[in-house]
Amino acid sequence: xxxxxxxxxxxxxxxxxxxxxxxxxxxxxxxxxxxxxxxxxxxxxxxxxxxxxxxxxxxxxxxxxxxxxxxxxxxxxxxxxxxxxxxxxxxxxxxxxxxxxxxxxxxxxxxxxxxxxxxxxxxxxxxxxxxxxxxxxxxxxxxxxxxxxxxxxxxxxxxxxxxxxxxxxxxxxxxxxxxxxxxxxxxxxxxxxxxxxxxxxxxxxxxxxxxxxxxxxxxxxxxxxxxxxxxxxxxxxxxxxxxxxxxxxxxxxxxxxxxxxxxxxxxxxxxxxxxxxxxxxx
Amino acid sequence: xxxxxxxxxxxxxxxxxxxxxxxxxxxxxxxxxxxxxxxxxxxxxxxxxxxxxxxxxxxxxxxxxxxxxxxxxxxxxxxxxxxxxxxxxxxxxxxxxxxxxxxxxxxxxxxxxxxxxxxxxxxxxxxxxxxxxxxxxxxxxxxxxxxxxxxxxxxxxxxxxxxxxxxxxxxxxxxxxxxxxxxxxxxxxxxxxxxxxxxxxxxxxxxxxxxxxxxxxxxxxxxxxxxxxxxxxxxxxxxxxxxxxxxxxxxxxxxxxxxxxxxxxxxxxxxxxxxxxxxxxx
Numbered sequence: 001x002x003x004x005x006x007x008x009x010x011x012x013x014x015x016x017x018x019x020x021x022x023x024x025x026x027x028x029x030x031x032x033x034x035x036x037x038x039x040x041x042x043x044x045x046x047x048x049x050x051x052x053x054x055x056x057x058x059x060x061x062x063x064x065x066x067x068x069x070x071x072x073x074x075x076x077x078x079x080x081x082x083x084x085x086x087x088x089x090x091x092x093x094x095x096x097x098x099x100x101x102x103x104x105x106x107x108x109x110x111x112x113x114x115x116x117x118x119x120x121x122x123x124x125x126x127x128x129x130x131x132x133x134x135x136x137x138x139x140x141x142x143x144x145x146x147x148x149x150x151x152x153x154x155x156x157x158x159x160x161x162x163x164x165x166x167x168x169x170x171x172x173x174x175x176x177x178x179x180x181x182x183x184x185x186x187x188x189x190x191x192x193x194x195x196x197x198x199x200x201x202x203x204x205x206x207x208x209x210x211x212x213x214x215x216x217x218x219x220x221x222x223x224x225x226x227x228x229x230x231x232x233x234x235x236x237x238x239x240x241x242x243x244x245x246x247x248x249x250x251x252x253x254x255x256x257x258x259x260x261x262x263x264x265x266x267x268x269x270x271x272x273x274x275x276x277x278x279x280x281x282x
Numbered sequence: 283x284x285x286x287x288x289x290x291x292x293x294x295x296x297x298x299x300x301x302x303x304x305x306x307x308x309x310x311x312x313x314x315x316x317x318x319x320x321x322x323x324x325x326x327x328x329x330x331x332x333x334x335x336x337x338x339x340x341x342x343x344x345x346x347x348x349x350x351x352x353x354x355x356x357x358x359x360x361x362x363x364x365x366x367x368x369x370x371x372x373x374x375x376x377x378x379x380x381x382x383x384x385x386x387x388x389x390x391x392x393x394x395x396x397x398x399x400x401x402x403x404x405x406x407x408x409x410x411x412x413x414x415x416x417x418x419x420x421x422x423x424x425x426x427x428x429x430x431x432x433x434x435x436x437x438x439x440x441x442x443x444x445x446x447x448x449x450x451x452x453x454x455x456x457x458x459x460x461x462x463x464x465x466x467x468x469x470x471x472x473x474x475x476x477x478x479x480x481x482x483x484x485x486x487x488x489x490x491x492x493x494x495x496x497x498x499x500x501x502x503x504x505x506x507x508x509x510x511x512x513x514x515x516x517x518x519x520x521x522x523x524x525x526x527x528x529x530x531x532x533x534x535x536x537x538x539x540x541x542x543x544x545x546x547x548x549x550x551x552x553x554x555x556x557x558x559x560x561x562x563x564x
Contacts, residue, residue: 001290001299008283008301015324016508017283019290021297042297060479197342197508224506224514226298226479231513232506260555268553271546 007039007047009054011229014198018054018229020044026121031113033166038121044227046121048089050114050161054227056089058122062259064192065125067223068235069095070254070261071269072155072190073102075237075246079154080104081184085141085170087159088114091125093134096157098256105134110166112138142169148182156183158191163202171206176213180240188239193220195230196276203234207280210238217243220276221269223260289321289329291336293511296480300336300511302326308403313395315448320403326509328403330371332396332443336509338371340404344541346474347373347407349505350517352536352543353551354437354472355381357519357528361436362386363466367423367452369441370396373407375416378439380538387416392448394420424451430464438465440473445484453488458495462522470521475502477512478558485516489562492520499524502558503551505542 001019008019020041027038037049045058056064069092073079080103082096088109096105109115115136119126128134137144145156156179160167169175170191179189189210193203207218215238225233237243251263272281283301290301302323309320319331327340338346351374355361362385364378370391378387391397397418401408410416419426427438438461442449451457452473461471471492475485489500497520507515533545554563 001285001292003283006299008299010283013325015303016326017288017290017299017301017303019299019301021299043295044298197506222506224479224504224512226512226514230506230508232508259557262554262556262559264553265555268550271550272544273542273547274544275541277544 007041007049009052011198014229016229018227020047020057022047027117029113031111033111036113036117038117048117048121051165053162055161056091056122056125057227058124060226061089061091061125063223063225064228064233065091065095066258066261067221067269068092068157068159068190068192070251070258071221071235071246071266072157072188072237073099074251074266075243076155076188077186077247081153082106082155082157083108083153084157084159085145086161086167087157089118089122089125090115090129091122092157092159094125094128097128097131097133100255103133106137107134108137108139108141108144110138110140142175142178145175145178145182148178150181151184152182154184154187156187156189158189160192162194171209173209173212176210176215176238180214183240185241188237188243189215190235190237193234193236195228195232196220196222196234196273197230197232200279203236204280206236210236215239216241219243219270220272222271222273223269289323289331291331291334293480296511298511300509302329302339304329309399311395313393315393318395318399320399330399330403333447335444337443338373338404338407339509340406342508343371343373343407345505345507346510346515347377348540348543349503349551350374350439350441350472350474351377352533352540353503353517353528353548354439354470354519355384356533356548357526358437358470359468359526359529363435364388364437364439365390365435366439366441367427368443368449369439371400371404371407372397372411373404374439374441376407376410379410379413379415382537385415388419389416390419390421390423390426392420392422424457424460427457427460427464430460432463433466434464436466436469438469438471440471442474444476453491455491455494458492458497458520462496465522467523468526470519471497472517472519475516475518477510477514478502478504478516478555479512479514482561485518486562488518492518497521501552502554504553504555505551
């Protein structure tokens with residue numbers, strides 16, 4: 001294994017690493033906020049790296065983007081206004097805009113360079129960027145939520161990097177309280193919540209902070225994600241009021257294509273592993 | 283990343299690699315059949331490598347061993363006689379023997395050295411080896427099945443290495459036909475079936491060979507497995523006759539501990555991803 005031919009992400013906590021063989025480095029820059037790299041890989045298509053961590057590949061991003069959007073959108077009774085905090089690669093935005101009920105989808109990523117690079121190297125993820133319902137803002141998502149008026153959004157999707165650096169504030173009780181305050185009555189948030197195998201205590205802290213903020217009816221859902229540490233990822237939904245049962249019939253009749261998500265996968269993602277139940281659902 | 287401090291498995295097809303940081307090499311030998319290595323890792327406990335491929339770690343083997351056994355055993359109406367082809371680390375045997383209905387569990391691994399090393403380095407997986415219902419044979423599983431009398435087994439668990447080298451014959455129509463012939467009327471097989479992200483065409487060939495042998499009602503189930511390529515693994519159940527609905531109530535009241543498996547996880551594992559349905563369930 002010649003290191004110059006591979007991109008490797010070492011996961012410090014688990015002392016594990018995942019590597020992809022690369023054909024070439026396509027781009028590298030230091031943006032105002034982060035170190036960005038783009039590689040062409042042998043079998044995963046293009047690969048975006050932020051601050052040394054794998055973010056998105058052409059081949060396997062569908063798991064994450066579909067599971068960050070469709071379960072929440074099919075749980076809310078009528079999602080019209082959706083915000084995506086982070087999500088600069090625009091893949092979540094694309095999935096959100098597949099829902100006809102959505103009237104406005106605002107993507108708020110602090111780093112415009114992520115989106116500009118996605119437009120070049122992941123054009124398929126950006127194919128809905130010119131949808132008239134889409135609004136791309138390159139500002140601080142934490143401040144955006146803090147300054148928002150009550151009842152101004154139905155779903156907030158927190159599609160961020162790991163809870164270090166600029167994303168750390170997105171995992172705090174103060175941020176969740178600001179989300180609570182600007183959500184509509186049926187509103188909910190969904191946040192990427194790392195690996196239940198590697199980051200169980202972090203998930204516990206997130207859940208505690210969400211609950212302390214007033215959010216309720218937490219649901220952690222599980223899905224594969226080869227590119228991310230342990231290959232097994234999660235997202236956590238939390239609601240402003242009673243969580244509705246998901247719109248199963250609408251999901252079963254979804255009028256758009258997906259690669260991983262369907263109504264059975266939606267239900268399956270909500271099954272809680274035995275160790276997870278013991279940790280959090282006593 | 284100093285290569286001498288890490289064990290790395292390169293997956294040729296996907297040109298990806300997974301690595302674990304090691305504290306020390308505990309053992310290495312060339313058995314009559316395979317190259318065997320045991321490492322002590324930083325965070326995954328002990329790690330067994332066969333012919334360069336990760337086989338089992340202390341930390342995350344529970345996913346695989348539980349999902350190779352409990353779904354099949356809770357689907358068969360009354361499993362009394364179980365054979366495990368391969369499975370030399372004895373982790374599947376331990377899970378099978380948690381079921382009170384099982385009267386006899388025969389583990390048939392061609393390589394006795396795998397079991398002898400598991401007894402030393404994975405003693406928790408071997409804790410049921412002295413159960414009076416357990417019978418450990420170190421012979422060729424393909425020949426064992428070929429020579430077996432009709433109606434001599436209820437469930438055959440094929441817990442093998444990848445379909446190369448000694449395990450290749452375990453993925454053939456001839457082997458499945460031999461399984462069919464010795465299964466009882468309600469009998470079924472369950473076989474590890476690699477990654478649906480990396481090995482979809484292999485899964486297709488397996489399913490075709492199973493169907494051609496006379497086995498029917500194929501169900502592929504999905505579960506996380508950090509140690510294996512893509513971090514997302516599968517097993518495929520095939521039945522001699524009509525597949526029974528799984529014994530949901532018995533699973534919900536299971537009288538033993540698990541780490542991952544429970545009745546909800548069982549149902550969830552049967553959800554078929556959209557791309558998988560399109561490939562095989564037209």
